[in-house]
Amino acid sequence: MNTPVMNSAHLRAVARLTFGNTASRIYLGVVAATAVFVAVDTLFVAHEDASFAGVWLFFLAAPTVFAFLAGGSVWGADAPGPDWFVYLALVVSVLVQSFALGWFVRLLRGGAGRTRSAHPQGT
Template identity: 45%
Template sequence: MAASSRSLTTAFRHCLLNPVALGYLALVAAVWVWIGVDLLFVDHQDASFAAVWGFLVTAPASLLFLTLPGPAVWAGVAVAAVVQAAVLGAAYRGFAGRLRHRAGTV
């Protein structure tokens, strides 16, 4: 039982620790920093729609959390970013593995 949970955490870590997943998380962090700067330091006559970019950059997974009440929406955006980074990382690992396999057999 412990070996299977250890292998699951290892697989999750391998999905998150590659250039594509880390680049996506850096992009999400940069967008949220920009949103914070816009909300705190920029004067607007009307409402700012900067926070919409936080949902767009983590869509479609973040859109599942829009119906949650209160601050749970923002936690859902963070969860969505990590889930999508893991999916992108798994796709990268699969694609890189196929390229390595093809290069080894040809």
């Protein structure tokens, strides 16, 4: 039985789709800038009430973050899970969406179904 193995070519393709195109880089840049904003707001700004700055990260990670957080319901119905699980769900969902965005851009450009010519390049 021949099972597919994730070799270096597959890993490079996944990395290229996740980080290697302009749309994914812009998305990841917006997420990084928002994370810095949330960190500064949380650490250095005094609020009388709770700040809703962290909600922006969830907006940027939606809808996949909600699927991951629903999986975190094994820790109880009251909370989405431990803090480490929420942070991990945010990171993984942003990476999944960056990959999906890169794949969609490739699909729009015609890269997914493009066929190669039967003639070698040198002739």
